[in-house]
Amino acid sequence: MPELPEVETTVRALNRAIAGRRIRSAWVGWRRLFERSPERRALPAALVGRRIYRVDRTGKFVCFRFASGATLALHQKMSGRITIGAPDQYARFTLTLDDGRQVVFSDKRKFGRGYFYRRAIGEPLTGLGPDAAALAADPAAFGQRLAARRGRIKSVLLNQAVVAGIGNIYADEILWRAKIHPVRLASVLTTVDHRRLAAATRAVLGQAMRRGGTSFRDYLDPNLRRGTYWTVRAVYQRAGEPCRRCRTSIQKATVGGRGTHYCPTCQRV
Numbered sequence: 001m002p003e004l005p006e007v008e009t010t011v012r013a014l015n016r017a018i019a020g021r022r023i024r025s026a027w028v029g030w031r032r033l034f035e036r037s038p039e040r041r042a043l044p045a046a047l048v049g050r051r052i053y054r055v056d057r058t059g060k061f062v063c064f065r066f067a068s069g070a071t072l073a074l075h076q077k078m079s080g081r082i083t084i085g086a087p088d089q090y091a092r093f094t095l096t097l098d099d100g101r102q103v104v105f106s107d108k109r110k111f112g113r114g115y116f117y118r119r120a121i122g123e124p125l126t127g128l129g130p131d132a133a134a135l136a137a138d139p140a141a142f143g144q145r146l147a148a149r150r151g152r153i154k155s156v157l158l159n160q161a162v163v164a165g166i167g168n169i170y171a172d173e174i175l176w177r178a179k180i181h182p183v184r185l186a187s188v189l190t191t192v193d194h195r196r197l198a199a200a201t202r203a204v205l206g207q208a209m210r211r212g213g214t215s216f217r218d219y220l221d222p223n224l225r226r227g228t229y230w231t232v233r234a235v236y237q238r239a240g241e242p243c244r245r246c247r248t249s250i251q252k253a254t255v256g257g258r259g260t261h262y263c264p265t266c267q268r269v
């Protein structure tokens with residue numbers, strides 16, 4: 001699933017390419033994409049004629065911003081992909097712009113979801129916690145949010161209501177870098193742990209963004225380019241391979257129902 005670095009890469013590319021363009025027509029090929037959206041009966045007609053003044057990100061949502069506070073938010077979930085170009089066989093939703101180009105939402109597995117807000121945004125965007133990239137700049141605030149939660153640190157990092165943007169790949173990468181075992185309880189971490197976790201979050205997300213994210217299964221950026229974080233990842237999907245710090249074999253376990261990768265030497269319970 002695209003996480004903060006992939007979604008950030010996507011919105012930067014979209015913003016560069018289409019900010020200022022007007023929507024000439026819109027097509028929804030799979031109605032369930034918008035089944036939980038407000039205004040869903042008005043779609044796609046309610047989008048036509050609107051000018052996109054910015055594309056940005058809220059957590060893992062790609063947000064197209066229009067005048068008067070209107071927003072179209074797309075969540076790519078497992079296999080969603082937002083590209084500029086011709087629709088492929090998995091195209092579920094397209095926007096045709098005033099210069100003739102098309103923004104295409106393709107989704108092979110159909111877990112993706114879209115929301116249109118005519119004025120102020122609502123759920124599910126309003127239920128998100130602070131953005132991971134911003135929160136990690138303030139270790140004390142980061143620590144405070146984690147300390148208030150029951151549960152294991154891996155699960156707490158994945159909870160979008162606590163901190164938005166982190167998914168399974170980067171949670172494992174961040175915990176390895178911070179030398180924190182994924183099953184430790186979030187509530188017992190120390191101030192030193194919080195500082196390490198915040199620094200690791202900044203470092204991992206920063207490196208991943210510089211590399212255009214991770215192309216593991218389906219993710220490609222709007223120009224169909226792959227992200228290259230995969231080649232430098234420390235633990236995710238590296239079970240049995242040597243730790244990049246201490247050469248111990250990376251282990252895989254299940255934490256909160258999610259496949260979790262860690263180094264048993266670097267990350268003590």
Ligand SMILES: [Zn+2]
Pocket residue numbers: 243244245246247248263264265266267
């Ligand atoms: Zn290690």
